[in-house]
Amino acid sequence: MPRVLIDAAAVPADRGALIRYVDGLVAGLDRAGADVAVVCQRSEAERYRSLAPSAHVIAGPVAITNRAARLAWEQTGLPLLARKAGADVIHAPYYSIPLGSGLPTVVTVHDATWFTEPDEHRPRASFFRSATRTAVRHARRVIVPSKATRDELVRVLAADPTRVDVAYHGVDLTQFHPPSEEEIRRAALRCGLHGQPYVAFLGALDPRKNVPNLVRGFASAVKTLERPPALVIGGGGMHDDDVDAACREVEATVKVVRPGYLGASDLPGFLGGALVVAFPSRGEGFGLPVLEAMACGAPVLTTQRSSLPEVGGDAVAYTEPDADSIAAALGQLLAAPARRRRLREAGLARAREFTWDASAEAHLSSYQRAIE
Structure with a gap:
């Protein structure tokens, strides 16, 4: 069996969707009996030994905690390490690749929104556009998490579709599960809700997540309710001034809670305890928050943009990304508890179709194609 070296040192350590992808993949490859070497930041080594x-x-090396040093090491130190580790193929799971390794290289391109939605990514878009162009041109195989992303790469970069492999993400059902009453209570306490029902959003606050329109749509949907739920915007990462502006626009009777980063142990209770999880993104490479919310038994409202219908299928509700459409769709869901129950059941069944074991098998096939 060929040995694959996975460059986990490149992945942001913010516990977001990208690192959950690498964690799930590495664990799935280990269960499949694959011959895997993982290079990572020193602070992450014990965790990967536990996962796989x-x-x-x-x-x-210690120096690669610095981004510029890591990028330089990727071109020089990583190829040397790969050869020393006896690797047959290198997998770069985060856009950029070593160009002179002399080994077959596989790269994961998570989405094409750097090209299709450039204004939504300021100020990082130019770097990632350049890295993606280079990786798509020089990697032996390109892995993408959805057919929509594959099609976009072919359209915007003229990528060779015969070199692009689709490998859907999975969901860890031990971490993301229908929560107990205690998990729901603990997450609500963490968010300062004191028993108030709520609509949840979880993710980074970059512009394409469309949180300002969610805030405006939510405020419109609940303004006539006698006892309106709160909107809880969970997650860390980028700061978006437009979110602040949208929150200032809403009436004082509309409660918007921003608890910031939520730990892994809080997520099942936070997602599964929500009336609705709203994720009205303008575009995703996959949409892991939608899958994870379904796995927690949450009714989900999302958009039909890019890959999101591939993930949600018929198990979620859909809206257009403008504030008026979000208000209408969210208002209908809040007024229909029976529909929310049906979405919970459909979402749980849908989530079980996406496994990291299946994703690992798709990756193994891509590695073998790269070698051949």
């Missing part, structure tokens, strides 16, 4: 007991885990 059979993998060869390599702690990278």
Whole structure:
């Protein structure tokens, strides 16, 4: 069996969707009996040894915690390390690749919105556009998490579709599960809700997540309710001034809670305890928050943009991304508890179709194609 070296040192350590992708993939490859070496930041080494007991885990040099140093090391130190580790193929899971490794290289391109929605990514768009162009041109195989992303790469970069492999993400059902009453109570306490029902959003606050329109749509949907729920905007990452402006626009009777970053143990209770999880994104490469919310038994409202219908299928409700459409769709869901129950049941069944074991098998096939 060929040995694959996964460059986990490149992945942001913010516990967001990208690192959950690498965690799920590495664990799935380990369960599949794959011959895997993982290079990572020193602070992450023990965690990867726990995730993948059979993998060869390599702690990278201290200097690669600095982004510029890591990018330079990727071109020089990573190829040397790969050869020393006896790798047959290198997998770069985060856009950029080593160009002179002499080994087949596979890259994961998570989405094409750097090109299709450039204004939604300021100020990082130019770097990622350049890295993606280079990776798509030089990698032996390109892995994408959805057919929509594959089609966009072919359209905007003229990528060779015969070199692009679709490998859907999975969901860890031990981490994301229908919560107990205690998990719901603890998450509500963390958010300062004191028993008030709520609509949840979870994710980074970058512009394409469309949180300002969610705030405006939510305020419109609940303004006539005698006992309106709160809107809880969970997650860390980028700061969006437009979100602040939207929150200032709403009436004082509309409660918007911003608890910031939520720990992994809070997520099942936060998502599964919500009346609705709203994720009205303008575009996603996959849409892991939608899948994770379904796995927690939450009724989900999202958009039909890019990959999101591939993930949600018929198990979620859909809206257009403008504030008026969000208000109408959210208002209908809040007024229909029976429909929310049906979405919970459909979402749980849908989530079970996406596994990291299946994703690992798709990755293994891509690695083998790269070698051949």
